[in-house]
Amino acid sequence: MNLTNVKIGTKTSGSTNKRYSRIQFSNVKLYKKLLKIGLMPNKSRNINGLKIPNRYFFDFVRGCFDGDGTIFSYWDQRWHSSFMFYISFASGSFNFLQWLQKKIKTNCGLNGYIGKNGDNRNFILRYAKKESLVLFNKMFHSKNIPFLKRKYEKALKIFRTDENHNRKNLPARVVKLANTPL
Numbered sequence: 001m002n003l004t005n006v007k008i009g010t011k012t013s014g015s016t017n018k019r020y021s022r023i024q025f026s027n028v029k030l031y032k033k034l035l036k037i038g039l040m041p042n043k044s045r046n047i048n049g050l051k052i053p054n055r056y057f058f059d060f061v062r063g064c065f066d067g068d069g070t071i072f073s074y075w076d077q078r079w080h081s082s083f084m085f086y087i088s089f090a091s092g093s094f095n096f097l098q099w100l101q102k103k104i105k106t107n108c109g110l111n112g113y114i115g116k117n118g119d120n121r122n123f124i125l126r127y128a129k130k131e132s133l134v135l136f137n138k139m140f141h142s143k144n145i146p147f148l149k150r151k152y153e154k155a156l157k158i159f160r161t162d163e164n165h166n167r168k169n170l171p172a173r174v175v176k177l178a179n180t181p182l
Contacts, residue, residue, distance in 0.1 A: 045092040049099030057107055062139040064089050064100070066148040071132070073158045083165045085158045087132040089125045090117060097125040108138055133159070 007024040038050035052060045065071075065087065073085035091097050094114070101112045110131045117124050127135050136155055140147065 047091075047093045047096045049096070049103070052103075054107065057103060058138045058141060059145065061100070061104065061135070062145070062147055065139060066151060069151070071136075071151065071155045071158060073161065081165070083162050085129055085132060085162060087127045087135055087155075090122050091125075092122050094123050097123050101125050104135065108134060110134060129162070 005026055009022055009024075010019050011022050012019050037052070038048065050060075068091060069087065069089045071085065071087050073083065076082040076084045089097065089100060097114050101114060104110050104112060110127060112125050112127045112131065114123055114125050116122075136159075140152065
């Protein structure tokens with residue numbers, strides 16, 4: 001790939017007001033290939049399913065998690081000191097999240113739930129506690145893969161809190177990942 005016309009700069013997020021780095025480049029062959037698998041300009045509200053080979057699917061899901069995903073936790077006061085956590089994916093496209101939910105169900109049997117985000121402009125695909133652990137293990141299937149360290153470490157901290165609170169052992173895969181140096 002010819003990267004002679006690369007622009008490196010910074011941009012400010014409209015929602016969080018944080019600055020982040022950005023790389024821009026032009027490559028017609030790559031652009032055409034991305035169009036063939038289902039990406040498109042201005043995809044946020046129009047994107048549907050993509051043609052991702054099954055062997056790369058959870059790598060793709062990990063990329064979605066690093067981009068428009070999150071993991072969060074809280075102490076639910078409805079039940080005495082119940083610790084809750086969720087892995088979620090946000091999108092402006094309901095069709096994309098339906099496709100993602102269906103593919104995750106097909107590949108590992110998880111259901112998830114799609115609902116509206118608080119701003120009513122976006123949708124959220126959310127996996128609760130047990131399903132979050134299974135999904136995390138699928139996304140982080142080995143240690144030599146690219147991922148966003150900040151989100152990975154946040155997830156491990158949440159899993160450890162849950163383990164300590166519930167006096168249960170984490171699945172062996174999560175324990176192994178948690179004890180692996182980054």
